[in-house]
Amino acid sequence: MQKLLDGIVKFREGDFESHKELFKLLKEGQKPHTLFISCSDSRIDPNMITGTLPGELFIIRNIANIVPPYRETAEYVATTSAIEYAVLNLGVENIIVCGHSNCGGCAACLKPFDFLEQLPHTKKWLELSNSVRDRILSEVHDDKPEIREWMMEQGNVVEQLKHLLSYPYIKERVLAEQLKISGWHYIIETGEIFIYDKESGEFLLANGRV
Ligand SMILES: [Zn+2]
Numbered sequence: 001m002q003k004l005l006d007g008i009v010k011f012r013e014g015d016f017e018s019h020k021e022l023f024k025l026l027k028e029g030q031k032p033h034t035l036f037i038s039c040s041d042s043r044i045d046p047n048m049i050t051g052t053l054p055g056e057l058f059i060i061r062n063i064a065n066i067v068p069p070y071r072e073t074a075e076y077v078a079t080t081s082a083i084e085y086a087v088l089n090l091g092v093e094n095i096i097v098c099g100h101s102n103c104g105g106c107a108a109c110l111k112p113f114d115f116l117e118q119l120p121h122t123k124k125w126l127e128l129s130n131s132v133r134d135r136i137l138s139e140v141h142d143d144k145p146e147i148r149e150w151m152m153e154q155g156n157v158v159e160q161l162k163h164l165l166s167y168p169y170i171k172e173r174v175l176a177e178q179l180k181i182s183g184w185h186y187i188i189e190t191g192e193i194f195i196y197d198k199e200s201g202e203f204l205l206a207n208g209r210v
Pocket of ligand 1: 039040041065100104105
């Protein structure tokens with residue numbers, strides 16, 4: 001805890017001071033250009049890896065960067081309501097689904113059925129990626145666990161892009177070219193990001209161009 005308390009003071013005296021004008025402006029409200037959906041994993045820093053500042057990314061984080069398919073429900077839905085707010089109220093121009101290497105959530109999907117018995121809510125949440133898991137398990141041999149995990153992480157991102165399009169207001173905006181959706185795979189140890197290319201069906205190294 002002490003590290004966090006020291007950090008608060010360090011922030012106020014350092015980064016806050018050097019971005020004082022920006023924070024004054026942000027007091028008036030937010031107009032983020034991008035909804036960024038990433039894993040809760042502590043090794044991902046959406047602002048750092050995209051070179052963005054406070055006010056630019058509206059961020060949703062959950063285990064394995066999953067987007068539940070659209071449905072009307074009376075439950076308390078965190079991810080779904082944040083998507084709704086970002087698109088309908090804030091009018092974001094982009095939605096990024098950002099998976100990552102060595103994702104514990106994706107690895108858990110590939111484990112035996114009783115693996116998450118002690119974490120019932122996590123287990124339930126990861127069911128949303130069952131169709132990807134079934135495909136990967138049938139396509140990739142179990143003597144290549146790293147390839148299986150890598151494909152699970154990338155396949156999971158593509159699946160969430162499909163789920164995004166099940167939201168009527170997202171589909172409508174994508175078709176009208178008012179909203180872009182993109183799937184990314186971030187590699188922790190190299191800092192590289194591979195972006196899903198719909199034409200080839202592959203993830204290609206981001207090189208700074210659209
Ligand atoms: Zn993860």
